[in-house]
Amino acid sequence: MSLVKLVDPVAEADLGRVHFIGIGGAGMSGIARILLKRGIRVSGSDARSSELITELRELGATVHIGHAASHIRDVDTVVVSTAIRDSNPELGEALKQGLRIIPRAAALASVMAGRTAVAIAGTHGKTTTTSMLTVALQKCGADPSYCVGGQLVTTGLGADDGQGRVFVAEADESDGSFLMLAPDIAVVTNVEADHLDNYGDPRAVHDSFARFADRVGSLLVVCADDPGAAELARRAAERGQRVKTYGTQGEHYRVCDVRPDGFGTVFAIEGKGEVRLAVPGAHNALNAAAAIAVADELGLPFEEIRDGLGAFTGAKRRFEAKGEAGGIAVFDSYAHHPTELTADLRAARDVVASYSGTGRVIAVFQPHLYSRTRFFAEEFGQALGLADEAIVLDVYGAREDPEPGVSGAMVAGLVPLPPERVAYAPDRSAVPALVAARARPGDIVLTMGAGDITELGPQIVARLS
Template sequence: MSLVKLVDPVAAADLGRVHFIGIGGAGMSGIARILLKRGVRVTGSDARSSELVTELRELGATVHIGHAASHIKNVDTVVVSTAIRDSNPELGEALKQGLRIIPRAAALASVMAGRTGVAIAGTHGKTTTTSMLTVALQKCGADPSYCVGGQLVTTGLGADEGSGEVFVAEADESDGSFLMLAPDIAVVTNVEADHLDNYGDPHEVHASFARFSDRVGSLLIACVDDPGAAELADLARSRGKRVRTYGTTGGDYHVTAVRPEGFGTVFSVEGMGDVRLAVPGAHNALNATAVIAVADELGLPFEEIRDGLAAFTGAKRRFESKGEAGGVAVFDSYAHHPTELAADLRAARDVVASFSGTGRVVAVFQPHLYSRTRFFADEFGAALGLADEVIVLDVYGAREDPEPGVSGAMVAARVPLPGERVAYAPDRSAVPGLVAERARPGDVVLTMGAGDVTELGPQIVARLG
């Protein structure tokens, strides 16, 4: 996107007629949905049709399948996703016409303007925490607007316009575009090295989060269990920013007594009370505590937020149940960073304890991006060692071209388990059969990755059946 200059966002009412290049993406379609609900004329294009495209058309958008310069007609503002290349004919036509061209994050900032903006940032946990906060606020009657990087199980939507004053948004650090947001309140769940293809080194990741904290208007909420977030909290305080912290190691919202209960989690926040979640994992206790901190700042009663959190049943692709067959439970996760894999595999261990008490964890992992696989092959292998059986697919390249010598085999070779318990499966179609050979009653199967590995869950259930 080197041809596109990142511009300061303008109010949504001043965007005029808006065209989205790549409107079918999860983030782009959500902003388009909100604009449509506000009465803005929206057009767009995408490479292929989808349910999201169909929904936008039903809301009044004109959506073209395929990209052509002729689609840029009677338009004031063009929104582009990071997946759009400089050679895109619609982008070229927008430049030729001298139209306002903004990235998705600037469009998000525009629709947040005028509301009490709450942004959830961090290397991991953004989608789940944003979803938790949205559902909890909905259950409290606050009716927030929201824009999440995934889909809520409760509504099936990733974004919507609410009648309340609060706007909850997931802040994406992957390309640095979260620096276009200026929220009133921000949560930082953690700060770790990732997206090094963009940042170059971990120092730049931390520096970007520091710049993000400078843009927060009222309050920064950070998790002190994470060294990067704790360091950010100290830095923000030194710069005069108001900061609140949470964590199991201390903080203003001190989490204690975390334990699994059934398929969920129970924990306590010191001085406030117990909380029950319908989702597994100690990491989700921390995510929920971030929600409690935000709600406390907004003046909402703990009892109401506690009930709202209990009603949260998850976000799609965040430890999402895909079914059960032959006494084996199958879940799917978007986890694509070593820390995320480790957190989900520990949660899977908790689920096994509730599901059968004697079963094992079978991990099916698809590395995402060649650069990330190259950077973190050792760490991926170590994280997968938390499972009992491991199947590693080949790399899902997404926007990247293949790199010589970089494949799923790099990860499989680094899993610290006996060789017979680790399989490298470059042929994705073979995976359901491999799982069926290895899984036995009482086991939990967890598919993980940000690519098309998500399609395997139903196939595995069918094969097990």
């Protein structure tokens, strides 16, 4: 898959009747939901039905299951997700009819226009930071519009159209499409090598973030603890851009006194006060600091945003509790990059210390994409060494075809734990029994990956029962 072709923004009023190819995806369904709530006619298609599609139909969308050229009827604009291939019959028909065809990010730019646009970018932490800021603004009464790459636990939604002046959105760098956004305020949580199947090399990733920073109108908020983001901040400031930094090394929002607190985290912002979160991990203290910096820029009192952050209970698939049985707690995480695995496993160690004091961490990991597994196999193995036991599934290929020699066995073989504490499980159905044989009261189990591993959590809980 190549980087998407950047297009000029389209005014929402000019979109006309909109058809989404791949409407069931988290980002696509969110934009469709917002358009429907604004009175715009929406249709779409997807390979399979889902709860999100049911919700869109209830809001008035016409949604087809399966793709066919005949679905492109009475349409002005076609929105495509990056998962759609050139051979898709609906895309072919739209081209044949000469319709306006835009990527998801261009549609997002359209619905953000006219609001105070806040975009959250970064290699990791985008969904959680966007969700934190959204929930905090809601608790402050700001009623923002939002579009997140996941679902808020508080609302069960990944997007909605609020009545306030602020629009908060997750900015996806995976295909370069975040360069279609021109936010008033932007956060960059970190800049690391990822999506190298698109970018080719790490330098191209950094250059893309630099171009994104150039598009920010008012304020760039950057995590000073991440070397890539810190370099981005330095370069932006040299160009005369207004920049504020946060983190333990932050100049404007310095994070200090970070400590676990049961399942949550406590930290302080120097010169402002203490914040208590209901989610674990030092990385979430950094995410919350980013939200505080944005709220400050929006003119919201620290005390209100602090209380709003305390009400944040997580986003789905971000260290999400799946259940408990036999004194063993099971969580699920979307982590699919070595840095994300490292952050979540460190948070898991904090949780297990509070949960039982003597328990262990059992990591169940499904590598996502053959290219990413090839690039980062060694780093994945090292990250899984933070667990006490590791079970590695086979690669979830998603949009990619298999690569000879690239499998979950590569990762399992690089985990620096004794062989008896590492298992390669190519048969996903065998995993609940494997976990049950290894887990004991006081342990926590963390399933990690961006694929269908998320289905295993409830199955593991059932087997433990």
